Amino acid sequence: MSGPGRIEAGAIEAGAVGELALDPFGFHRGLASRIGGLGGNVPGHDPIYAFHTPYVAAARGPARFRIRFQGLSARRGVLVLRIHMLPDEPSAAARLVNSARIQLNRLVQNGGEAEIGFEGFRGFTFAVMGQVPDDTDARAACLEVTLDRPADPAELADMAPEDIDGTRFGSDALRPVAHLLSAEPPSLAAPVSQPCTARQMREPVWAEWCRALRLEASPDPARWPTVYTLQTLRVYAMLEPGARGLLLGGDRALAAALRARGHDIAEALAADAGAADADYLCGMAGLRDGGAIGDMITSVKASLGRLRPGGLAIHLLPLEVEPGIDGAFRRADLERLALTLISRRHEVARFKTGRAVALGGTGVAPFGLMVRRARSPL
Structure with missing residues (x-):
């Protein structure tokens, strides 16, 4: 399934062996980032937006997004990382999988590198986004984002459906919600x-x-x-x-x-x-x-x-x-x-x-x- 902000596994070139390099700004192309020097030139609707990758399929099991800023400088501000998952279904809504916060000045001390993990499953794609909700003076020359364990296209193709009748009991009172x-x-x-x-x-x-x-x-x-x-x-x-x-x-x-x-x-x-x-x-x-x-x-x-x-x-x-x-x-x-x-x-x-x-x-x-x-x- 393809659509805005979503790409299929293997649609972009890999970085290191086994890794998939993602466009950090692929979900909102052209929008300016809250971190100076990054993104495009168009002011966005979200004033705290820093970056947002496209949605990609991950291999089953533990996986990680790696975020690497080059030339990062910052004395104040916090970077919030959020991983969202999106079902491969029409009109599906994305849900939060994991989140983390890191002081930007500490991120500078870490060489501009951070990681955030999640568990990959078939039938879903995943994206990582960054937000800076507080006042900041952060600037960077470049941002790289990679997924360490992208899905194998052969595995995605081998998804035989189950032949089981659904229950005829129950009601729609139990509905998916945006917040757990x-x-x-x-x-x-x-x-x-x-x-x-x-x-x-x-x-x-x-x-x-x-x-x-x-x-x-x-x-x-x-x-x-x-x-x-x-x-x-x-x-x-x-x-x-x-x-x-x-x-x-x-x-x-x-x-x-x-x-x-x-x-x-x-x-x-x-x-x-x-x-x-x-x-x-x-x-x-x-x-x-x-x-x-x-x-x-x-x-x-x-x-x-x-x-x-x-x-x-x-x-x-x-x-x-x-x-x-x-x-x-x-x-x-x-x-x-x-x-x-x-x-x-x-x-x-x-x-x-x-x-x-x-x-x-x-x-x-x-x-x-x-x-x-x-x-x-x-």
Whole structure:
């Protein structure tokens, strides 16, 4: 797919062996840069614009953009680097993958060189941009930008689509958003990706589900994963009779409630290999059994392969409340996992945070991560 500001892999000459040299100003040709001496002569619409490369395909796995200023001088100002990814789909919107800040006078001391990394996936192209939001006296003679691991054109051509029917359940209530994080407090009535908080266990919907499960309506974070999961399935139209669900890690109350609603429920201990035939899955293994964070991340990624395209995954993960707990996610860990899933075309519900309530004596709180599998082939 080609278009404004996008080039195909191999469309420009390589720099060093294995590297792809990019036009630092290829996305906005002719525009003047915030860094004196660079770019064109036309004043731009963005007063903090420094540079913006075209979008290019990267090899799978870790990759880096390298930025090299020649003849850089600066006493003040900050350079903000941002990597955006763009799906290979019509009218797709770019999303932020990674960002970094560096004082321009420190960049001068580093010889004018900086790097910023990301993870490459097929079906996406990537660009790096620079901004200088503060007052600056920076000037440079030249700017070079390279990508260390461009995609192999042969790999791009070998992308056979999957022949899997999408789920007929679900709603469009879960939509892609420009920003992953929300400043709003989490609500059980309108669940997204969120931790258990005391406020949610005072909502009317908490008492409603407790009655349906024949449980006391008193606040108990041990019940929150089951109630959150059922409420999420209801809000996103997955509770209709006939839906097929996969439960990972075991939750007898949840399984009974879903079967009572006419669902075909399969249970497994982990996201092992299998056909992509579930409309939704609920993963409790990470919260109940713990383990290494890397193993839990691998399980979350693998589980999406068990879903039909457009299917919904709800994973309950241990969130660190007290510092130093082994096998507990920090918020930054969850955000990195979410960005990885987004870069693979899956949709992750917006994150809402609050004062999480820990499970008794554990130092961790349940965190619900909500993901919808990509509707189109990966």
